[in-house]
Amino acid sequence: MSDVPEPTRRPEWAALVNHRADVLPQPDLRELFDADPSRAQRYVVHVGDLRIDYSKHLVNDETLALLRELAEATDVFGLRDAMFRGERINVTEDRAVLHTALRAPRDAVIEVDGENVVPAVHAVLDRMADFAGRVRSGEWTGHTGKRIRNVVNIGIGGSDLGPAMAYEALRAFTDRSLTFRFVSNVDGADLHEATRDLDPAETLFIVASKTFTTIETITNATSARTWLLKGLGGDEKAVARHFVALSTNAEKVTDFGIDTANMFEFWDWVGGRYSYDSAIGLSLMIAIGPDRFREMLDGFRIVDEHFVNAPAEANAPLLLGLLGVWYNNFLDAQSHAVLPYSHYLSKFTAYLQQLDMESNGKSVDRRGRPVVWQTGPVVWGTPGTNGQHAYYQLIHQGTKLIPADLIGFARPVAELSDELKAQHDLLMANLFAQGQALAFGKTAEEVRAEGVPEEQVPHRTFRGNHPTTTILATELTPSVLGQLIALYEHKVFVQGAVWDIDSFDQWGVELGKVLAKRVEPALTEGADVPGLDPSTAALVAAYRERRK
Numbered sequence: 001m002s003d004v005p006e007p008t009r010r011p012e013w014a015a016l017v018n019h020r021a022d023v024l025p026q027p028d029l030r031e032l033f034d035a036d037p038s039r040a041q042r043y044v045v046h047v048g049d050l051r052i053d054y055s056k057h058l059v060n061d062e063t064l065a066l067l068r069e070l071a072e073a074t075d076v077f078g079l080r081d082a083m084f085r086g087e088r089i090n091v092t093e094d095r096a097v098l099h100t101a102l103r104a105p106r107d108a109v110i111e112v113d114g115e116n117v118v119p120a121v122h123a124v125l126d127r128m129a130d131f132a133g134r135v136r137s138g139e140w141t142g143h144t145g146k147r148i149r150n151v152v153n154i155g156i157g158g159s160d161l162g163p164a165m166a167y168e169a170l171r172a173f174t175d176r177s178l179t180f181r182f183v184s185n186v187d188g189a190d191l192h193e194a195t196r197d198l199d200p201a202e203t204l205f206i207v208a209s210k211t212f213t214t215i216e217t218i219t220n221a222t223s224a225r226t227w228l229l230k231g232l233g234g235d236e237k238a239v240a241r242h243f244v245a246l247s248t249n250a251e252k253v254t255d256f257g258i259d260t261a262n263m264f265e266f267w268d269w270v271g272g273r274y275s276y277d278s279a280i281g282l283s284l285m286i287a288i289g290p291d292r293f294r295e296m297l298d299g300f301r302i303v304d305e306h307f308v309n310a311p312a313e314a315n316a317p318l319l320l321g322l323l324g325v326w327y328n329n330f331l332d333a334q335s336h337a338v339l340p341y342s343h344y345l346s347k348f349t350a351y352l353q354q355l356d357m358e359s360n361g362k363s364v365d366r367r368g369r370p371v372v373w374q375t376g377p378v379v380w381g382t383p384g385t386n387g388q389h390a391y392y393q394l395i396h397q398g399t400k401l402i403p404a405d406l407i408g409f410a411r412p413v414a415e416l417s418d419e420l421k422a423q424h425d426l427l428m429a430n431l432f433a434q435g436q437a438l439a440f441g442k443t444a445e446e447v448r449a450e451g452v453p454e455e456q457v458p459h460r461t462f463r464g465n466h467p468t469t470t471i472l473a474t475e476l477t478p479s480v481l482g483q484l485i486a487l488y489e490h491k492v493f494v495q496g497a498v499w500d501i502d503s504f505d506q507w508g509v510e511l512g513k514v515l516a517k518r519v520e521p522a523l524t525e526g527a528d529v530p531g532l533d534p535s536t537a538a539l540v541a542a543y544r545e546r547r548k
């Protein structure tokens with residue numbers, strides 16, 4: 001393993017460096033389209049319901065071929081196959097990486113340590129479906145016999161962002177008679193705002209935590225239990241009707257006081273940021289119902305199968321991953337914007353931030369050697385058209401190269417009134433206009449031709465050449481959401497494989513956690529904390545002074 005060459009030492013990497021210098025020294029989208037107008041048709045890939053247009057990228061056929069050669073040299077497909085087989089590709093935690101097993105069909109066989117994990121996946125899905133059905137029908141009641149009307153998911157990171165994002169995305173498919181809230185922040189304000197108008201007798205808490213040791217979640221869950229018991233007269237028995245747990249850690253769930261009969265299990269081969277299609281999705285399943293949840297899993301599976309079977313030239317996650325590598329490693333881009341033209345995808349980019357940045361924010365390779373190449377980009381963005389009136393100025397006329405994904409749907413959700421549906425064309429016109437303006441800009445000649453005074457011409461000129469991928473689907477359905485998420489999961493995978501990093505650990509969040517625990521007594525009790533640096537010690541003192 002140690003003799004694996006660093007990606008930058010491979011001839012395929014050098015070929016891309018040369019290609020950048022000699023063939024595409026200043027790639028220009030106007031020239032690329034002039035040279036080959038057919039790229040508008042050729043640079044499109046389909047997967048499931050997604051039409052993915054990558055024609056507005058600073059690449060030509062040769063760039064794409066060289067990128068695919070890099071993927072082959074770095075054995076992206078070999079690692080992919082190892083992942084799908086259940087090998088322990090998360091090397092630092094010595095774990096299999098099998099979120100793809102969460103959406104495998106009932107009759108699939110996927111083994112971890114010689115045991116087929118698929119029956120257990122479906123057993124949990126069936127239990128979730130049964131429970132979700134009982135909450136939705138009113139059969140599952142609270143301690144006082146009242147029907148559950150409110151569901152509060154308590155979790156953080158992957159135990160929050162996935163279900164919260166998907167709930168927003170699929171709101172149109174949710175049971176509108178139920179209220180859903182998602183609490184993650186250890187700031188007590190989060191739980192306060194989530195519960196202040198709720199009746200404890202009608203409220204179900206779902207405590208979502210893979211490890212069941214995450215301090216934010218356990219603190220919030222403890223406070224939620226206090227709130228519940230206070231509201232219901234203190235009878236401890238109420239906990240069993242109002243608390244369920246989603247976790248891999250039965251022992252800690254029991255320690256917390258939740259009966260394992262009310263626990264929905266998942267496994268250590270599911271990473272937190274890859275987990276919302278596991279038991280972690282219980283709140284979503286209650287919201288949209290088991291059938292819709294299964295449709296979403298089918299959507300994930302469409303892209304899984306495509307990733308495994310599609311040839312390299314037509315493999316959507318491979319292409320998107322490699323385009324990101326091109327900008328990140330050969331054109332010096334530092335960030336990547338994800339700009340969904342859908343209000344329902346308001347949390348989509350925040351979700352992708354964890355997926356991408358926690359996976360690929362690494363600076364040592366899989367063997368622990370420091371990397372001398374750039375790894376994961378900063379991922380950011382908010383839904384269009386809001387961003388257009390905020391930060392798009394910088395994308396259009398700033399000095400940075402920011403590749404972006406524009407995501408849109410041909411149809412608005414069915415339940416909008418006709419008047420609101422009519423706004424959809426305007427929304428999508430903005431998406432298409434942005435893609436065009438970003439790619440082709442407006443030359444000084446075009447500005448002058450409009451009679452703009454000469455001194456203003458530079459200010460009104462748009463350089464263009466800002467690359468975008470446009471992802472278009474017919475409608476934002478559960479299946480399409482699953483397809484989109486799997487597309488990004490595998491894109492992130494491809495990049496991690498090329499960069500030769502472990503995309504499945506997250507040691508980088510540990511230090512802050514440990515230090516927070518160490519610093520807390522200094523805040524609460526004024527305790528002397530050994531090893532506190534002078535700056536932090538002064539901050540703690542200032543804080544204590546002000547909170548008196």
Ligand code: F6P
Nearest residue numbers: 156157158159209210211214272
């Ligand atoms: O932030 C680190 C992390 O481990 C994430 O990867 C994870 O999604 C989150 O904390 C929550 O962890 P848990 O589900 O164990 O509470």
